[in-house]
Amino acid sequence: MAASTTRGKYVISSHSQEPAQEPGDPDERLVFLINEGKHLFPNEYYPLWETACGKLSHAGYGALIPLSYARHSPKLVKILNSETAINFAATVSLAAIKVNRAAAELLPKAAVIAAHELKSTQAFTSWVTTIEELIYNAPESLLAVLERTQKIVSTLTPDQFRAWVLTGLRSTGDDALRQINYFSFTDPESEKWFRHEAGDVVFTDLDRRLKLYLLSLWSLRPPIRDLPASTSPLSLRRISISNGVVRVPEVFPGFHGEQAEKIFRAGLAHVGAHLVYSTKIFPLGELKPIQVALVSLLEDARVEYLAIQTFPGLRTLWQQFHVAKPSGPKLVPLLLSRLARALIDKEYKDKDGWVQKGRDMFFDPQNDMTDPAMCRSIGVLLGNDLGQLRAQFNAKTYVVEPAYRDDNMGLWDFGDQQGQEEDSDGIFIEAMRMDREEVEDDSSSEQEQDQKENDEDEQQYHARESTDSEQRESEVAVRYPEYDYLTGSERPNWTCVLEYFPDFGDAYKIERILEKHNNLVNRITKLIQTAKVSLPERLHRQSVGESLDLDACVNAVISRRMGDTPDPRIYSTTERKHRDLSVMVLLDISNSTNDKVQVSGTSVLELEIQATSLLAYAMSELNDPFAISAFCSDGKEDVHYYRIKDFNSPYDTRARAHLAGLHGKLSTRMGAAMRHATEDLVAQRTHRRLLLVISDGEPSDIDVDDQQYLVEDARKVVRSISRLGIDTFCVGLDAGGDNYLHKIFGRKNVAVIDKLEHLPEKLPLLYLRLTA
Incomplete structure (x- = not known):
């Protein structure tokens, strides 16, 4: 056929x-x-x-x-x-x-x-x-x-x-x-x-804003994820709370533009009301499906009623999505929609006796609105009334209305209910716990976290989505956009950067590198003594300078007219008094770094480690805040990222061991790694911030055939970083890499090392020139 x-x-x-x-x-x-x-x-x-x-x-x-x-x-x-x-x-x-x-x-x-x-x-x-x-x-x-x-x-x-x-x-x-x-x-x-x-507003477009909205409204930061692909088609249309995780549909069909953003906000505000006020899970018992639906509807109305007492503006946000009309056939889904509107819209009038009864029972002055049990008792009675009317209800096709409300599955325990009423705080207490991926309490203070959250200009760069780190206990997963030059736009949440714990190597290997290059270390030390990077400071009342100090000149004239000897220090000048610089060193450790250099027989990665050791010595002696990370990739869903040293951690034996333990493997998805590294640089408050990339090859990955694609993405990242006030510089270890490196970083921001065996010597000296 x-x-x-x-x-x-x-x-x-x-x-x-x-x-x-x-x-x-x-x-x-x-x-x-x-x-x-x-x-x-x-x-x-x-x-x-x-x-x-x-x-x-x-x-x-x-x-x-x-x-x-x-x-x-x-x-x-x-x-x-x-x-x-x-x-x-x-x-x-x-x-x-x-x-x-x-x-x-x-x-x-x-x-x-x-x-x-x-x-x-x-x-x-x-x-x-x-x-x-x-x-x-x-x-x-x-x-x-x-x-x-x-x-x-x-x-x-x-x-x-x-x-x-x-x-x-x-x-x-x-x-x-x-x-x-x-x-x-x-x-x-x-x-x-x-x-x-198509231009529809999807969850991933608003992810970060919605999380901040929920945090500001309810002081909650539950894990929020999009609904998994295995979800049934009906469930894909509603928010769901399960096992402490809030699952949100990618899109609300039929809602576009500003209205789409409002319904996402309404949905998250409703979820927050549940997390705060739905303190008990209802045992299913012998309730019929229609009674379950009614109890859930009444619980929705109850938590919204309590939320509106605290935030009256929420009524306007929620009420606009209640569009049920007080007419039409007496079908159960329509009656439920009419009752839902009657419980939030004070101006709504419905002549149906069942809807009126539901409203009167809900707002009975004797009810305790803080007790979820009232919803169960009212729901059972209203469900019996519908049963007497012989109204048909199909639980399999029923979808909660209006669309911003969740599917209410998190309100119920569908298993053995023995003793459940006495210990039923489960899901909502669990959901209120902080998501480990969202808050890193052990690495930054709450004040620093707030500073990052409230920096609006830098928030725009954070087009990312944190995801569950279930694959490995040591792993943090963050999603980033990726630029496609053929469409001229970024695909949101396209790549996933996974943070892996670096292996431990021989920390004394780093000490031996410094001993081997003792003459270079002495040379670096001498250069360090004159190196200054800071915001220029204007010095007044100087004996020499490039401009006159007007205040000093006026005082000198007054002194002279009074017959006193004028102060000869009538000049002003500018000078850098101290260093004010933070640096992120990003190492490419793709498989090609295992290649041997012909002259010395040493691998490219080994030379990277030697050069970074000397560079780290220089930065630590200068007291420059610095971090060292490494990356490689195995497709867009597995960009490996290794933290060798963070800005807030010392360059100690542990960091040296991590540096010594690096291994070359996989591919080079440079753009994603640079986006992730920039997240740490953005938080630094120094006068100058530098991302120093050391790479031996053109960006590439196993799932990309178009050689230009990842080059253009990396180029886009460099431009985005520049708009944040962060400098980028690349040390290229590919003698033939001038073309693509110049395209990514700009001609002035690339230094190609032709003789790789000289890298350990050239890198720290290059750094000192860069930051002079």
Whole structure:
């Protein structure tokens, strides 16, 4: 049976449905359709179109492909123009060669739908270009995309369509099965990125702001995550609280722009009300599904009532999403929506007796609003009333309304309830605990954390999402955006940087390096004594200087007129009195650093360690705050990051052991590592902040074929860092790396070491020149 998809007024099918008036023989049908085309193509274009039909007919693609083109391409003339319709034959031929006959036959039909929606030749040409990219890069997925043409072109512009396709290609690599799952919307990530490109507000766009909103409103910082892909379709539409974690849908369908942001905020405010006021979990007992739904609804109303007493403005935020009308059929979901509105909207009037009874029982003055038990008793009675009305309730299809409210699964214990009432604080107390990934109490004071949170300019750089670190106990996971030069935009939360504990090596190895380079250490020490980096200070009343000190000059004139000897110190000058600099050294430890240097036979990584040891000696002697980190990568979901020394930790035996224990492995996703390193630099309050990158190769990774992609991303990162007032400099260990390093860091911000055996000597001296 032929698979088909109906979208709007067009039907896309893998097999043609022939009009009754056409001849039965395929060759005769083609002649018939070509003759019909005479009425649509201008005289000068008709021969060209006829030739295009002939070429498809004689190319050995079978009969259906030329028939499909001959039948549908004249429609492109009506919508666009003749030239576009004729040129499109080349794309059909490409699909027949690179993909298969089914996709090539379907392509002209999809083209008519695209042309009808897009309406302009330029937009249609852009759509065709993207289709051709799919043909070359994901041929097995072309049919899936064509079958969904109506959904795609009615939602996305051609540029957005290309961005969504490129996202699929970037995320799936060369895996044909993963590509098919993405482009057929089987993979939940596909719908997420589809909505993102369509301009819908998705959770990841607001993640950080929502967390700060919840913190400022309720002083809570529960773990907040997007709903997992395994979640059922109905549950994907509502917030959920489970095992102490708040799960939020990626998108609220039907809400766009400012309204979408408001519903996310309303949902998080509602969750906060539960975390504060829902102090008990209800035992299920023998309650019926309708009674469970009612108790949950009443508990929602109760916690919102208490929250509004503290924050009256929340009523406006929540009430706007209650849109139930006091009329319509007496269906249970509609009655529940009407009751929900009646319990929050003072102006809402509903003549239904059941809704009125529910409102009166809820606001009975004898009720204790701080006791969740009132909701259970009222819910049981109201549920019995609905049972007597024989109203039908389908728990499997029921979705809580309005949309900002959670699914209430966290309110219930569905297991053995013996003794549960006496010890039922569980989930909500658990949810109020601080997320270890969000707050690092052992590494920074609360005051420093608040300073970071409130720095609005630097917050904009933190386009990231902290995630569960369940894979390894020692691991912290942080998500960052990544820039795609083909779309000219960043994909939010695209890469994941995982912090691993570095191995311990021989700390005395670092001491032996200093002893080996004793002459260089002495030279560095002498240079250190004159090195100054700080904000220039203006010194007044100087004997010499580059400008006059006006106050001193006035006093000198007054003294002279009074007959006194004037003070000759009438100049002012500027001078750097002390160093005010912090440095992050970021080491590339990818697999290529294991290569041996021909002259010395030492590995590149070993030279990096030697050079960093001498550099660390210089920085510690200068008392410059500094940190050392290393990175490598194994795809976008596993960028390894190792903290050798943090800014707030000493350069002691432990740090030296971590430095000595580094091993070269994997690839070089430089942009993600630089974003993560910058997070620490942003928190430094020195006059100058420097990110010093030491790398031996071009950015690359196992899931990236486009060599320019990661270079452009790293370049974008450097520009973003610069806007934060942070300098970047790269020491390149690749003699042929001038081109890409200059492109990433700028010509003035790169030093390429041609003879790697000289790196230990050159790096600390280069640092001193950089910071002079």
